[in-house]
Amino acid sequence: MSNFKLSLAGALAVVLLPLAAMAQSLPDLGGKSVVVVTENAYPPLQFIDPKTGKQIGWEYDAMDEIAKRLNVKIEYQNTSWDAMIQAVSDGQYQIGMTGITIKDERKEKVDFSDPYMRSQQFMLVRSDESRFTDAKSFGALKDGLIAAQPGTSPFYTAVYEILDGNEQNPRIKLFETFGATVQALKAGDVDLVLTDSVAAQGYVDASEGKLKVVGEPLGSEDFGFIFKKGSDLVAPINQAIAALKADGTFDKLNKKWFLDYKMGQ
Structure with a gap:
């Protein structure tokens, strides 16, 4: 092995060590059965x-x-x-x-x-949109239409x-799928679609210059799993969340579900 290859292997080992250590440090819960509830x-x-x-x-992918x-x-x-919240609270x-x-x-x-x-x-708007540049100016645009899923x-x-x-509000036009909202935007049937950053950038990149993003992000929320008060599952779940963030698993899921899935609708 050349010195270059040895150096490269060493560098990769240094980079991978923290991720490997994190993976090895996750607790083993011994096949414990856990009931997870959702709404679908x-x-x-x-x-x-x-x-x-x-x-x-x-x-589902993350929890699995x-x-x-x-x-x-x-x-x-x-x-x-x-x-849901009361049922989890009650155990x-x-x-x-x-x-x-x-x-x-x-x-x-x-x-x-x-x-x-x-x-x-x-x-997310058409690239030639000039009537509004943010949420406030869109709100003031009396005939502006938003497409959304109910x-x-x-x-x-x-x-x-x-x-x-x-x-x-009649300014909100409802569609069954996210893909249909984007098609309506492209066709000029509506003037605005709201979506997360991953999907927004994906649609802009794939639009051949027909779409753009305007304004500041809206509706910022942090999502978390919920547990009965005092649950001994909180700490190991948090460790696993940190590991999945660190090794890029969540990034892959974001691409799969917020870009590839939405663009395939």
Whole structure:
């Protein structure tokens, strides 16, 4: 092996050592059975695949990887959002996941993991758009239309941070898929789509100069898993979250679900 190859191998070993050490330091929970509850109503975090009927999404992939690294057996169950926090608080389920925003008032009932995702919405528009440059100027544009999927974070950001708080506002046009909202934007049927930073940049890059992002990020939220108060699962889950952030696993999931999935819709 040449000196160059030896040096390169040494450099790679130095880079990989912290990640390997982190992986080795994760606790082994001995095949412990854990019930995780979700709603399956928040694509692409978790939802039912209309083609296969299977439960899929970012959170499923992340939780499956966490379970693998901690040696945990996961059983998934479903409940409504309205019932979830109380059910986890009562110990009916060990973990809850459905894009739950970390809030102080919720911490009175449940414990949160460290944040596994920060959700920020960006304003995606046609590249020739000049009537508005941010949320305030769009709100003042009386005939400007937003495309959104009902019940999603972009929908609520549009209602409460850009418009007037009226969920029936006729300036919001509803579509079944995210891909349909972007097609409507390109066709000139609407003027604005809100999406996360990964997908926004992906659509701009693939648009051949037809789309751009304007304004500052909106609707910033930190998401965490929830547990019954005092749960002994919080610490190992947090260790696993840190490991998946450090080794790029979460970055791969972001690309898979917030770019590749959305662009394929």
